[in-house]
Amino acid sequence: MVLAPTDMDRLISEWLARAHPVPQRARTEWSNQGVALLPLGDLFAAVRLPGELVNAAVGSEDAGQVASALGSLLQGPVIHDHRSTGATYYALINWGAGVIQQMEQNEDAPCLGTGTYLGVPRIDRREPPGTYWAVPPRYDGDLCRPGAVRSLVANGRRKLALHATA
Template sequence: MTIRAEQWTPPNGPEPTALPMGRWWDAVRVEESVGERVLGILGEQSGAVIKDRCSTLYWLIAPGTAVSWNLRGVCVLAETEGVATYLGVPPAERLTPPGTYWRVPFIRGRYLTDSHLLYKALISVLLAEPGEGQEGDR
């Protein structure tokens, strides 16, 4: 599946800028321990990934492609019923900490991750470590 990435680029300037979901992309947020394993599965198939000050990872995906997801520990950030959700997006050059940076660098035209592949990788990681109240705890 080919994802058509709009001609969007990260903001200029030294600091992250809060940008709304839904226009160019939505985002999928996971904690670092899950996200790093997902990156291992996706490899070169991952688009750009933002890592924030709290060691949380964010994949950029096509708008509206993950709104129905209901996965433990996974938050889909999207515009909901006309209400905007924002994500702090670093400048393209920010590739290292401190602060919010690109864990997987932004590449024009290739920054979106295929949401179907991301979902499959998340399921794989989450099934490997069932949480409290999950079937694997019995």
């Protein structure tokens, strides 16, 4: 049985809401503000990726091209947030993944988990303004491949270093 897109969006939203100790609160925040603060560490963690690092890794600053490249490379959901300091991406990963220990200490791309809250957009927020899904989850439980996130970060660092010496 193939689910209709609205049914799949509902299932994904329910999965995301379960990250909150009171799932109804997440639903209310999505309804009222379009973004819910969800605690990280149980259902998923997030790797914070500076826009400059992502743009270097994918070779583009065009939002559509970046989103397409992230979808292909990471094969999982990515949130985009534009802050006063610039664009920031959050790749959602499994909290138990081995990448956590390697990335927790990274200053430029830290892994955020227990004790951290992330602004997670409502599933239908897929473009600016505000926080939105650059790459929305495809199904409940969908997460980025940790090795792919690690490769993206390494590639971005390498390209930024080459640019800095040029």
